[in-house]
Amino acid sequence: xxxxxxxxxxxxxxxxxxxxxxxxxxxxxxxxxxxxxxxxxxxxxxxxxxxxxxxxxxxxxxxxxxxxxxxxxxxxxxxxxxxxxxxxxxxxxxxxxxxxxxxxxxxxxxxxxxxxxxxxxxxxxxxxxxxxxxxxxxxxxxxxxxxxxxx
Amino acid sequence: xxxxxxxxxxxxxxxxxxxxxxxxxxxxxxxxxxxxxxxxxxxxxxxxxxxxxxxxxxxxxxxxxxxxxxxxxxxxxxxxxxxxxxxxxxxxxxxxxxxxxxxxxxxxxxxxxxxxxxxxxxxxxxxxxxxxxxxxxx
Numbered sequence: 001x002x003x004x005x006x007x008x009x010x011x012x013x014x015x016x017x018x019x020x021x022x023x024x025x026x027x028x029x030x031x032x033x034x035x036x037x038x039x040x041x042x043x044x045x046x047x048x049x050x051x052x053x054x055x056x057x058x059x060x061x062x063x064x065x066x067x068x069x070x071x072x073x074x075x076x077x078x079x080x081x082x083x084x085x086x087x088x089x090x091x092x093x094x095x096x097x098x099x100x101x102x103x104x105x106x107x108x109x110x111x112x113x114x115x116x117x118x119x120x121x122x123x124x125x126x127x128x129x130x131x132x133x134x135x136x137x138x139x140x141x142x143x144x145x146x147x148x149x150x151x
Numbered sequence: 152x153x154x155x156x157x158x159x160x161x162x163x164x165x166x167x168x169x170x171x172x173x174x175x176x177x178x179x180x181x182x183x184x185x186x187x188x189x190x191x192x193x194x195x196x197x198x199x200x201x202x203x204x205x206x207x208x209x210x211x212x213x214x215x216x217x218x219x220x221x222x223x224x225x226x227x228x229x230x231x232x233x234x235x236x237x238x239x240x241x242x243x244x245x246x247x248x249x250x251x252x253x254x255x256x257x258x259x260x261x262x263x264x265x266x267x268x269x270x271x272x273x274x275x276x277x278x279x280x281x282x283x284x285x286x287x288x289x
Contacts, residue, residue, distance in 0.1 A: 060235075061212060062264070063264040064264065066260075067260070
């Protein structure tokens with residue numbers, strides 16, 4: 001019995017990487033999905049989100065500043081739903097795409113498939129992960145433009 | 152007869168011209184007061200000046216040449232593209248997208264951000280009034 005519970009737990013902790021809860025917060029969608037796909041809070045750890053939210057005026061070279069009220073509401077939402085998994089472990093940056101696990105998972109993708117106009121950078125999750133909006137990153141949903149299914 | 156014709160065509164022009172809603176009008180009045188306070192010779196906002204604010208190139212936040220049309224395109228009725236992220240932007244012209252220039256907070260927020268991106272500073276009251284006067288007629 002103990003074994004079964006244990007393997008269930010292991011399975012559960014493995015499946016996280018493929019599925020994260022969708023970002024359903026309306027304010028988050030309005031403010032944080034206007035320039036790019038709305039990254040789910042579970043993709044980054046709390047300290048990463050603090051860094052992102054503390055530097056919106058110079059957000060990866062663009063101004064994404066918010067009014068204080070919206071800023072505070074979004075900080076609460078992202079930190080309360082922040083990730084704590086293989087994907088977020090050891091990530092000291094404010095980029096999801098810089099986490100050690102993320103780098104390992106994406107290192108086999110040829111550069112030409114990433115910097116092509118249809119993708120632009122690894123930050124554009126939804127360009128390849130066709131169910132990214134729902135928080136589904138499983139391999140069978142991956143279709144890379146001008147390449148096709150990854151499986 | 153001529154007079155009637157003139158009156159008719161005048162009202163047609165008025166009907167065709169886009170207009171701000173009440174909250175946006177109040178915001179434009181605020182900008183006008185501010186512009187007057189900053190420069191006593193200020194008369195009125197000007198769409199022509201607004202157009203050159205929108206189309207001219209500047210060294211932006213990323214130390215690269217860009218303009219408002221870099222993302223919003225020269226044809227404001229067309230779909231734009233955010234060059235930083237590849238995400239499409241719905242048309243900015245109110246004639247093509249009735250939502251545009253109707254929400255003061257939304258307009259203030261994007262003008263603040265977008266002026267910083269393109270001009271590497273915020274826009275003055277005069278610049279914001281001019282550019283909105285240009286945009287409302289698109």
